[in-house]
Amino acid sequence: MNLLNEKVTHNVFGKGKIVNQDESIITINFNENIKKFVYPDAFGTFISLKDKDTAESLKKIISKKEMEEKALEKKREEKKKQEALEQQRIQQIKDHKIHESSQIAFWLDENEQQNIFTDWQVSTGKIQSGPNKGQPNRAARLRPNSAALLTARGKNQAETERQILGLYMVNETFAGNLSEDGMVPAHADFKIKLTDQEAEKMLFWNYYKSKNYPHRTTWNSGKYRYFDNVWTAQILKDIIALKTDEEEIKEIKNFLEYFSKMNLLDIDNIPEACGALKQ
Template sequence: MNLINEEITHKTFGEGDIVDQNESSITINFNEGEKKFVYPDAFGKFITLKDRDTAKSLKKVISKRETEKKELEKKREEEKERQALEQQRRKKLKNYKVHESSQIVFWLDEEEQQNVFTDWQVSAGKVQSGKNKGEPNRPARLRPNSASLLTARTSEKPETERQILGLYMVNETFTGTLSEDGMVPAHAQFRIELTDQEAEKMLFWNYYIDKNYSHRMTWNSGKYRYFDNVWTVQILKDIIALKTAEDEIKEAESFLKYFCKMNAVDMDDIPEPNGALKQ
């Protein structure tokens, strides 16, 4: 806004004319000489424009600048907070070694299949034997770097038809050994739900393999198994290739990037899936 030649009144120096202006300052000529002031901060505090219309326009300019300044300060605070959280995350990662199989795969019953994509948490079940029988399971390997893979099969289908229904990163503050109720909660952001049609193409045994019995495809008991970090990357890559909606592709790509970062995995150095179904 050009204010040169505008008449003003200063609380101390009296009347004057604006003779020069740039983005951060104005120069005013008073009877006793020229003086420089910070622009636009000096207006409203020490300097008043005589022309009311110009003063009104300047007020809008100042208001806009103040809004932009507040937004910038807010972004700076958010960035500081993000950096602080990142430092906390790195500190946590230093306190434990990333296990090569620190992911978990769940066998969902019918009730869980109906609720999991609403509640976004899964129970690890109960301890089946020993002195802690009946108490909630504590999936000890799970940390903030872990993902929960959600699978199911209908009773009339063979185990080879077990489908992947979705997956999520665990809550960023979750530690399996400290879990009191055995529930594994989801991260607020990194969650993927597959459609029925997509799940039909995502068979669990295309990725999972018992390294001692490569052709065996059985899940006779147990609510969950631990899952290989590399297999999780393979699944995420296949989900990205499967998705058609641009927003869902971006969400899956963001999930993959976060997962690889948390698990120190190079997403470009991952072999093709070689599960039991591919043997």
């Protein structure tokens, strides 16, 4: 707002006229006594404009600026709060010995795709070399807080088209490092199967991201890979958004609440997915 040559009154210096102005400073001449003030902060506190219309317009500008500053301060406070909560979560994870990537994503073969939603258990496969060759793999990070993500892609599909077919919480008594047969059984209550149409919308690489190569969408070899706890929560939230049946939505919300509790996640502050396909 242009205030050059506007007449003003100061609480101490008396009457004067604005002789210079930039974005943050105004210069006022009080009978050859030149003073500088912060703009627009000084108005309404120390300085008043003589022209009523100009004063009213400036009042609106000041009010808008104050609202913007309050909104900015609120954002800063919210950010500090979120950072504090995240630090608290990280500390709780350390205290409770919860690994930040204690979820597991399986690559299901055709036979497993046919049986998984009946058997509700998946094999971690066998060790391929070394003195323990042929013995079952032990997914040592898996605990009762872990979920098993079920993924697959067609023979003629690109890796970027890998779909999430469903997921389940592992059995509440399961510990991967103690598993003798390499099977990862499901929890009795927390299991999700997606329809073909839903699976097409739930792409694995929308969530998974390599720390070293965030744009890379390569599975290479291996029956499974570990998966971030937060990513699993993102998947559950997105599945809730896909569903239309109220009973299914209720069940998946219960799943998400249980999962968040077991992994010490703030269910109201799950970030948006930013996997390799979203980079």
